Amino acid sequence: MTVRAAVAGASGYAGGELLRLLSGHPDVEVGAVTGHSHAGQRLGALQPHLAPYADRVLEETTPEVLRGHDVVFLALPHGQSAAVAEALGEEVLVIDCGADFRLADAAAWERWYGTPHAGTWPYGLPELPGARAALRGTRRVAVPGCFPTAVSLALAPAYAAGLALPEAVVVATTGTSGAGKALKPHLLGSEVMGSMSPYGVGGTHRHTPEMVQNLTAVAGERVSVSFTPVLAPMSRGILATCTAGAAPGTTGEQLRAAYEKAYQDEPFVTVLPEGQWPATASVQGANGVHLQMAYDADAGRIVVVGAIDNLTKGTAGGAVQSMNLALGLDEVRGLPAVGVAP
Ligand SMILES: NC(=O)C1=CN([C@@H]2O[C@H](COP(=O)(O)OP(=O)(O)OC[C@H]3O[C@@H](n4cnc5c(N)ncnc54)[C@H](OP(=O)(O)O)[C@@H]3O)[C@@H](O)[C@H]2O)C=CC1
Numbered sequence: 624m625t626v627r628a629a630v631a632g633a634s635g636y637a638g639g640e641l642l643r644l645l646s647g648h649p650d651v652e653v654g655a656v657t658g659h660s661h662a663g664q665r666l667g668a669l670q671p672h673l674a675p676y677a678d679r680v681l682e683e684t685t686p687e688v689l690r691g692h693d694v695v696f697l698a699l700p701h702g703q704s705a706a707v708a709e710a711l712g713e714e715v716l717v718i719d720c721g722a723d724f725r726l727a728d729a730a731a732w733e734r735w736y737g738t739p740h741a742g743t744w745p746y747g748l749p750e751l752p753g754a755r756a757a758l759r760g761t762r763r764v765a766v767p768g769c770f771p772t773a774v775s776l777a778l779a780p781a782y783a784a785g786l787a788l789p790e791a792v793v794v795a796t797t798g799t800s801g802a803g804k805a806l807k808p809h810l811l812g813s814e815v816m817g818s819m820s821p822y823g824v825g826g827t828h829r830h831t832p833e834m835v836q837n838l839t840a841v842a843g844e845r846v847s848v849s850f851t852p853v854l855a856p857m858s859r860g861i862l863a864t865c866t867a868g869a870a871p872g873t874t875g876e877q878l879r880a881a882y883e884k885a886y887q888d889e890p891f892v893t894v895l896p897e898g899q900w901p902a903t904a905s906v907q908g909a910n911g912v913h914l915q916m917a918y919d920a921d922a923g924r925i926v927v928v929g930a931i932d933n934l935t936k937g938t939a940g941g942a943v944q945s946m947n948l949a950l951g952l953d954e955v956r957g958l959p960a961v962g963v964a965p
C-alpha cells in the first residue's frame with residue numbers, strides 16, 4: 624500500500640527530519656509540504672539536504688492544503704495543532720510533533736503552558752508499558768518531547784521493577800536543534816561554540832510534567848523529577864544522565880536484568896554491553912536509544928545513561944514509528960537503526 628503524507632512545518636527542523644525519513648519509507652508518498660513565513664519558497668533553498676524534494680514549493684499551512692492526505696504530520700509551534708487537526712476530520716491520521724496533546728492532566732497543561740488544554744491523544748512512545756496497544760489503529764498521535772523520550776525510556780524499567788525510589792534526578796545535555804530553526808540570540812554560533820550552559824533550571828522546564836506523568840504511570844506512585852537541561856555545542860543529540868535512590872536490597876545484577884528483560888524485544892532500544900556507555904554520535908540520524916546502567920553502592924543510587932538523536936527518535940523517527948503502528952505496518956518500516964558516527 625502507498626499512503627500519502629503531508630508535512631506541515633516542513634521549513635523547520637522537525638519537518639525537515641520527517642521528510643528525510645519519509646524519503647526512505649517504501650510505503651509513503653509525500654504530498655503537501657507547508658510552512659508559514661517561508662510559504663512560496665523552494666524547499667531546496669531552505670533544506671538543501673532534502674534533495675528529492677528540492678523543487679517542492681512550500682504552501683501556507685491551512686486545513687485546505689492539508690486535506691486529502693492519509694497522514695498529516697504537524698511540526699508546528701505549540702498551540703497551532705488543535706485547530707488544524709479538528710478541521711481535517713477523524714479518519715485522517717494526524718501525528719502532532721508539538722506538545723499540545725501530550726499531557727493527560729489539564730491542570731498541569733495550563734500550569735506549564737499557560738493556555739487552555741486542547742486534549743490528550745495516544746502517546747507516541749511505543750516502548751512504554753501499554754503505549755503500543757493504544758497506538759495500533761489510532762488516528763491521532765501525540766509525539767513525546769525529546770527529553771521525555773530519553774528520560775522515560777532510561778528510567779521506566781527501574782520503576783517498573785520496583786528498583787528505584789520515586790525521586791529522580793536528571794541532567795541531560797542537548798544539541799541546539801532542539802530549540803528549532805528560528806533565530807534565537809542565545810543560540811548564535813559564537814554563544815554556543817566552545818561552551819556548555821544549563822537552562823530551565825530548578826524545576827522550570829516544561830518537559831518536567833511529561834516525565835513525571837510517564838514515570839508515575841509506570842511506578843504506580845508519584846515520581847518527582849528534578850530536571851536540568853544543558854545546552855551543548857553540537858547540532859543533534861541528547862545524553863541524559865538519570866539517577867534515583869535505589870530501593871532497599873537492589874543489586875547491580877537485578878538492575879541490569881530488569882533492563883535486559885524490558886527491552887529484549889524492542890527493535891530500537893539497545894542495552895549496551897556492561898562497561899560500554901552511550902554516546903550521542905552512536906545514535907545520530909538513527910531511531911535508536913542506547914542505554915547503560917550502574918548501581919552506585921556507596922551512594923545507594925541507580926545511574927542510567929541514555930542517548931538519542933533529538934530529531935530522530937526524539938521527534939520525527941518516533942513520529943514515523945507511531946505512524947507505522949497506527950497504519951498496521953511493520954513498526955520498523957523505513958526507519959534507520961544505524962547511526963552516522965563519527
Ligand atoms: N526540534 C526538536 O528537537 C523537537 C521539536 N519538537 C516539536 O516540533 C515542532 C516543530 O519544532 P521545530 O521543527 O524544532 O521548530 P522550527 O522553528 O524549526 O520550525 C517551526 C515550523 O513551524 C512553522 N510555523 C511557525 N509559525 C507558524 C504558524 N503560525 N502557523 C503555521 N506554521 C508555523 C515554521 O514555518 P516557517 O519557517 O515557514 O515560518 C516551521 O516550518 C514544535 O512543536 C516542537 O516543539 C518536538 C520534539 C523535539
Ligand SMILES: CC(=O)N[C@@H](CCC(=O)OP(=O)(O)O)C(=O)O
Nearest residue numbers: 721722768769770797799801802
Ligand atoms: C535545546 C532546546 O531548546 N531544546 C528544547 C527541546 C524541544 C523539544 O523537545 O520539544 P517540544 O518543544 O516539542 O516540547 C527545549 O529545551 O525546550
